[in-house]
Amino acid sequence: MLADIGGTNSRFALMEEDGRIGPVTYARVADFPTVRDAMADFLARQASRARVGTAVLAVAGPVVNNRCVLTNSPWIIDGNELRGAFGLDAVQVLNDFEVLAWALPALQPADLFPLDTQTGAAGEPLLVLGPGTGFGVSCLVERHGARVAVITEAGHATLPAETEREERVIAAMRRRMGHVEIELGALSGAGLQNLYEAVAEVDGIKAPQRDAAAITTAALDGSCDLSRTVLEMFCAILGSVAGNLAVTFGARGGVYVAGGIVPRFPKFLAASAFRERFEAKGRFRDYLHPIPTSIIVKPDASFAGLKAFCDHSTT
Numbered sequence: 001m002l003a004d005i006g007g008t009n010s011r012f013a014l015m016e017e018d019g020r021i022g023p024v025t026y027a028r029v030a031d032f033p034t035v036r037d038a039m040a041d042f043l044a045r046q047a048s049r050a051r052v053g054t055a056v057l058a059v060a061g062p063v064v065n066n067r068c069v070l071t072n073s074p075w076i077i078d079g080n081e082l083r084g085a086f087g088l089d090a091v092q093v094l095n096d097f098e099v100l101a102w103a104l105p106a107l108q109p110a111d112l113f114p115l116d117t118q119t120g121a122a123g124e125p126l127l128v129l130g131p132g133t134g135f136g137v138s139c140l141v142e143r144h145g146a147r148v149a150v151i152t153e154a155g156h157a158t159l160p161a162e163t164e165r166e167e168r169v170i171a172a173m174r175r176r177m178g179h180v181e182i183e184l185g186a187l188s189g190a191g192l193q194n195l196y197e198a199v200a201e202v203d204g205i206k207a208p209q210r211d212a213a214a215i216t217t218a219a220l221d222g223s224c225d226l227s228r229t230v231l232e233m234f235c236a237i238l239g240s241v242a243g244n245l246a247v248t249f250g251a252r253g254g255v256y257v258a259g260g261i262v263p264r265f266p267k268f269l270a271a272s273a274f275r276e277r278f279e280a281k282g283r284f285r286d287y288l289h290p291i292p293t294s295i296i297v298k299p300d301a302s303f304a305g306l307k308a309f310c311d312h313s314t315t
């Protein structure tokens with residue numbers, strides 16, 4: 001059994017012995033008190049009488065000793081407890097972006113929405129980052145015959161400001177929340193909402209309350225100038241953060257934007273300041289310029305990563 005468990009959405013599927021992955025079943029995290037309930041519900045619905053031997057779960061949070069307290073949900077994923085509860089041979093708990101990084105080499109052009117015409121240096125690190133309920137980051141590195149996906153909590157690093165206006169917006173957030181991290185300050189569903197409220201405060205606008213979905217909808221249909229300004233700032237900040245992470249990891253192979261939010265507005269991101277801000281690293285512009293950036297538009301790309309990880313672990 002394979003699963004991808006985020007703060008809002010969870011997805012389950014079975015993988016056959018021959019590597020074929022069955023249909024993905026979706027469950028809202030809020031609809032089940034525990035992961036055990038969601039997993040039991042999924043398994044009970046399977047027509048296949050084949051015994052499930054092992055489970056590999058990609059989860060949105062830091063994994064310690066095969067266990068994860070999800071960052072943005074009350075679920076606790078404990079691999080050993082689930083193994084006992086379902087009588088499985090093994091349960092492995094992995095970070096969700098670590099798993100997405102494993103999917104990167106197998107992605108095809110149809111799985112991607114390119115944001116430029118660059119091609120990337122062969123054999124160099126591949127970076128994946130993505131705003132969803134949280135902000136995940138991982139980098140797939142191949143060196144001396146070994147392949148590893150670096151596990152990070154980069155979403156909780158400090159949100160950078162690139163302009164005086166962003167400095168004022170971040171200062172407004174800092175007064176409310178103290179440390180302003182990348183995730184809650186901008187690059188997640190909750191972050192987009194916080195950004196909207198902070199820009200309204202800085203601009204002295206009495207704005208209606210909107211969640212992330214309402215902000216992007218109002219930005220895209222042109223019904224709210226503030227939402228549009230905020231979504232433009234979100235894209236610009238995403239570019240700066242992606243550029244920061246690209247130089248941090250030396251990700252000359254390519255940078256991939258994942259998560260549930262950005263695939264909802266690929267053309268808006270392409271037309272935004274994203275790419276200019278990605279490259280705007282002063283004397284390191286020439287280093288960033290050849291690095292390709294794209295959006296992963298393949299639904300449930302994490303399952304390709306889970307499969308790649310399983311294939312790698314059994315070779």
Ligand SMILES: Nc1ncnc2c1ncn2[C@@H]1O[C@H](COP(=O)(O)OP(=O)(O)OP(=O)(O)O)[C@@H](O)[C@H]1O
Binds near residue numbers: 134136
């Ligand atoms: N139309 C929309 N525009 C922008 N954000 C949206 C939209 N619809 C939903 N969201 C936000 O997307 C987030 C869910 O993203 P995603 O589907 O990647 O969830 P997830 O896998 O549970 O997240 P994570 O893995 O980061 O915990 C929520 O914060 C929600 O507010």
